[in-house]
Amino acid sequence: MTAAVKEPGAGGAKLNLLGFDRTEYKGKPSTLCSGCGHDSIASQIIAVAWELSLEPHRVIKTSGIGCSSKSPAYFLNRSHGFNSLHGRMPSLTTGAVLANKDLQAISVSGDGDTGSIGLGQYKHLLRRNVPMVYIIENNGVYGLTKGQFSATADEGQKLKYAGVNELPPIDLCLEAIASGCGFVARSFAGDAKQVRELLKAALSYKGGTAVLDIISPCITFNNHEESTKSYSYGKANEERLHDISFIEPQGEIVVDYEEGTAREVRMHDGSTIVLRKLGDDYNPQDRNAAISKLDEAQAKQEFITGLLYINEGRKRIHEALHIVDTPLAELNEAQLRPPREALDKIMADMN
């Protein structure tokens, strides 16, 4: 993907279409445990935002509470951010995106944040189809409160204090598809290339909420052999549905796959996702196929990654509410306050 990159700037750093070098997309230094999966994801967000030449001032970064939810501080310093409440990022982001539809929300949550305390808000956000990229940094454990089971923890998993988890995990991708989400993908923080391509696709998706569930190992509380959310398990067991490349609309389209081995998904903004066949010929536009694939995988404790489901057909919240195209936050006084005669008429009707 070279289309977005201009000639080198001062000091030889590469510049993107906006003339920014990559450091302009960085955040504060991370305070997470070194080696935490969340940090790898933050660095992919930086890379992708730079490559796609996202205008930083049009991005808002929102999150809930948890180690994962701290990460918006660690990317895109030039974007407004809001680290909100445990499990409540969806409603806050809904409000912000409704207030200003020109903003691109990149929102980060944890599996505890989304799958436990915030499950209700998650489902309702998806039901409303709020345009945003929703990243779940899924480590199967509560990191910030030091190692309790989250709702995505595997059945039978052991933790030092909590003992054995007797309950089955919630699959947040299945929940997303069930709730009508039109972009659902799963990846692994250790698979930088796949995370990057899926992030690009998610950011270019114009159909509403794009959910990216990224297995992100917690090296401090959940990185042992028996965990399916550990680096070793991820590396050994990641089963990709397909190899994925994302091609921007303005990019030079270099198709380097052989006939009959790849599937192209063209999105509304003109970009293309190329899915190179690995195993069976998976069709991410088939909702039922996506659901049964995930069901099977859950039963076998398989860890499948890739673009699970895509569909751009649903109404986004702005259309459902019939609100003006100008961002609500930018309306002027004359647009916000009805004229004097309107009040006089209402008053006359009430006597």
Place this chain on the structure above:
Amino acid sequence: MTVLDTRPGSQYDSSGHPEVVNDFSIVIATVNGSGSQTANNTIIRSIFKMGIPVNGKNIFPSNISGLPTWYTVRVSKDGYVARRQETEILVAFNLQTADADLQSLKEGGACFYPDDYKFMNPRKDVVYYPLPVKQLVKESGADTKLKDYIANMVYVGGLAEILGIDLAKIKEALVKHFNGKAKPVELNYGVVSKAAEYVRQNLPKKDIYRVAPLDLTHGKILIEGNTAAGLGAIFGGVSLVSWYPITPSTSVVDTINEYLHELRTDPASGKLTCAVVQAEDEIAAIGMLVGAGWAGCRAMTATSGPGISLMTEFAGLAYFAEVPLVIWDIMRMGPSTGLPTRTSQGDILTAYFLGHGDTRHVCLLPGNMQECFEFGTTSFDLAEHLQTPVFVLSDLDFGMNLWMTEPFQYPEKPLDRGKVLSEEDLKRLGSFKRYADLEGDGVGWRTLPGNPHPMSAYFSRGTGHNAEAAYSERPDDWEENLDRLARKHDTARTLVPPPVVQTRAGANIGVIAYGSSDPAIVEACDLLEAKGVAIDYLRLRALPLEEITSKFIEEHEILFVVEMNYDGQMHKLLQIHSPENAARLKSIAHCDGLSLTAQFITEKVMSVLQ
């Protein structure tokens, strides 16, 4: 049993008693869900159209149909609109409660009832007007579906004839009620006039109460507080409403929905300039406000006590991250689910301190319909000016009952969007610190997401932060931040609507009250003056409390704080506000689900004075 057999024998005869004109209360007892609201509104509106001051209160159960409901109408030539303990006229149309209702009637009062009902203990000291409800309904020819509704119109006709309510005004009221639709107007009016005709021919007037035209309502309107609030918000430029239904606040958002399309449609695109979202719960409702307020919208919700408690965590976040938003709390009776359809002023302390740690919010306390409208607008100005949540504490009595008021004035002041820096401002200034207190008023400057200036971005959070909005756990940063928030609260003190003070010559007693207590206090002060007790009255309109209130407390020997909750919540706040005078502040707290009466206040005051 013949109709005649069932009539209670009354020996009451009005001869010798002077008649009472435009000064009595009517209680209409009906069954919830029987459509009596149309009949009751017709009575109120027709009396109002006769120029007579009138107020109606619906005392209803938390249930959809089948339980008793009482509608009380106060007719007052002196313009008093508070509830009264006494009832002069009873419409006993709920047979489950008819016998008990009859006992509450004042001696010499009048009782209207369906003529086939037999009272268990008929009183001899009241006047009876049995109405042939079944017969008149049958004659109306209304289909079965409408029979209950039509039955209610029978008492409208009966009251009109006996009390002297002008039938032409009743017709006007029905036209208004049915939006001019001829068919229902004709059907309902037909029954009213038939009933009036029947009474004229068969039931001679024996009681002493009647109405006579006055000219005291000219130019006024009748409106519910929640309608006023909703209109206020629309004219205040609300651009995001997110809410979850709860009695008694629902009609605030119903009003916004009702007027939205007419008033807030962009002519060019035909699309709305305000988003209304029904959230999945109150947590999500306020969450959306926090996001929208942060991104530059005028955002509001309407709820009641149970919703307020769910909003706690976000209210604290909005306070600490300094995000403007408006929460209408239409108070109802707690603790817990309490009396969901009864009025109260029980959320004062909860709302003021909502949040953990040291959190305190700006609260507005509307005391009449004008203020319900005005605060609908000015709450946004305050929220944006101060960058903080603003609570407006109304209650069920204001919110869901019809009140007379002058028509609302168009808001003249331009919207106050507060300290927001544009890209140009940032260029000019050359630096930006989100939480720096440049003016000493505790309010920092903010930028909105979408501002392209490279300096614009900052990070909001509920955790400790310094003036640059950077995360900080340093004790000095923490203290500095809280000191600034305290300064901001002091700024709020000077900006919120000041109390309204009414003085009387020679008074050394003061009464302090707020909200929907006002009508009863106004009347009580007059009653007390008639007993030779002069009282000055201070009506609070906001928290934080300010200087005028301290002065008022200092200037009076005895002070009564009147309110509708059990613990005397405002009384406690006033004691904290003015600790040196705490002992002189006496609490008069009323808490039975019904609104205050002047009689209750007068008795309490007299018992302390004697």
